[in-house]
Amino acid sequence: IAKWDGQEWSDLDWGVNSVVRALTVFDDGTGPALYVGGEFTHAGQSPAPAIAKWDGMTWSALGSGMGGVSRPRVSALSVFDDGTRPALYAGGQFQTAGGIDASDIARWDGSVWSAVDSGIGGHVMALTSFQSGSTPLLYVGGEFHHVGDRAAVHIAQWDGTTFSSLGGGNGLSNAIHDMTVFDDGNGPALYAGGRFYTAGRVVAPFIARWDGLSWSPLGTGMDEITRALGVFDDGGGPALYAGGAFTTAGGIPANRIAKWDGESWSALGSG
Template sequence: MAQRYINYNLKQQVLFWSACLFLWGSALSQKKWEDIGLNLSPYRGIRSVYVDTLEDQLIFGGVYLEEVNGQSSCPVFTWSPSGGANILAPYDFSIMPVRVATDIIRIGDSLVVIGQNMMAIYTDSVWHTVTEHDQSSLQQIIPYPYGEGYLIANGYSRTLMGDTVGALMYWDGDSLYEEFESISDYIGEGGIYDVIDYQGELYVSGNGSTLSGGIMNEILRWTGTEWTDVDGGITDVSKMGGVNAMVEYQGDLYFGGIFTQADHSGESHIARWNGSEWLPVGGGVYPHPLSQSIFSMVVHDGYLYVAGQFDEVGGVPAKSVARWDGTEWCGCGSYIDGDIRDITFYHDTLYIVGAFNYIDGDSIAKVARYIGEDFADTCGTTLYSALSSVRAPSEEVRVYPNPAVDEVFLELPVPSGQNIQVEVYTSTGVLMETTALRPQGKNRLVMDVVGWRSGFYLIRIETDEEIYTASFFKF
């Protein structure tokens, strides 16, 4: 009999995950996070953090912060372990009514800050306005990959200084210009959230590209002469999601955001692309609903860290922050009560920022650093990861609808008269009750999944001659 699966000891798997969940619960009594001595406004959030290596400090940007340690503030302030928080010189909000700072970059002796209703430069303790009364929502600024200057990703509303501009702009340090005018034909009313140079091509991500027959691809790449689709792209069932962040890790390009699957891979909110094909990422983010998201990703010391708003990644308990080593996911074992908007490392220490107020029951608001001994509190190569490399091609086993709500149909390439045994597992190796399986027509079975928990499921199909594997997602 041909073997198309990895032999898997279910009993050991269940015991392993039971132990992991026990350790996760007991870990809550161990302090793993601490605040950094800030007293931030309780109803505001931090959106971005930038490591300023020139001044050896962190720079935070966010929703307009009325106070930091009791001092009146603007949306940007600095912090260092030795000097504490430093409030940048306030600016006139009647001239530049910024409320959200989304990205920060140092250029020489100046800080450049972009965000909602703004682009400004901070030099010699003085703010200089680049855009006034702007109705744009700038998202990301990176060095221009093809020469001097910088690229700026623009959000949904694209009006600068009263003029309509494109979704991608070039800044020469003095003036803003529309770059790649043709991209607006693909983005439409959507926006760009991130920009990255990968394998010599420019990738942009966000919400709105409409190549490939009108599918919301969420990502485009510039080949040097034209914008093109990325082999099916990021598909989003609700058409309400998008790709928030991109990062290169171990030679592959990772996408994180609010989406259901990449090129029908069945993994939600995170995707992996090697330049020619989509690869598995250990099962994706759980739960699946589009309120879950990945907002930020960073690579450090051989690991990929992701942060956002989620409960599990690949079946591993991980509340809003997780680590990936290319084969398995790990969670730190903490409970964070709000979303994480950005993540970075400073002096080899992990920092998170967002809208949270408590971590593991301790009052830690908006900014936290990790002080635990080892981030890898709960790890595991899930059943999904173990079987992902041997899943049957779609032409052999059809599983639909996928995602499913009440019923799942299986079409098998099996001659009539053969015995068929079907087993369905959760991503953590729990065998589901499948007595509801019933034949419907030639080589087709229908399975009731009413009442099953939302998430990914693995299917093992054994016939008289062969073994197949497949997967589906249950809403």
């Protein structure tokens, strides 16, 4: 992990000792700080299993971190307010958080970890908050087929009290790698990218849009996996950018990165 100030790179006090997979900003009441998730065991020179906080000067652990498996990892981080106060949610592959049982997803309130219902039965790879109705929801994506005793195929939503599936539990045909919210001019919607070919019962190769009620494709989609999504305004208005292993997007050549303007795909130079 490193910091770019606009002119040069600098380190963050020894960094972390293995892979970083997620970054987000969260204010636990003491001011905004950077939270880092991954496969590391130490941050700086202190133990911090799979997750740590950087306040701009020093690293600190979040309780005793993640455990319960031979190699715990945090693959996704997101801030979500369930109606009580904003909290940090961490998803990945672990069975404990701060020493308590927490299957692959957990909530950090700034002081202690808590379980999120009975957890997820598989690898959580993406977390994003999205509100399509009156209630804000945290969307959980990854490689799983159940949340607790309920069917939820690779995606589920959390309202602060319970998990539920999307679209009758049909879900997606394979794992989600990333999610983001983007407004294409028709209102905000949730976009998911990953290894899937269908979303619900809709053909949507490797990328799909959820409006709160149903799934839809983005043109003809990609020819290979979508691994990352982001929204950026290049001066022509906000657009959705997708990165991954693909070489075509919407049937046009697009070497591993492409732009969706709400209607069609375009390449970014030679990619």
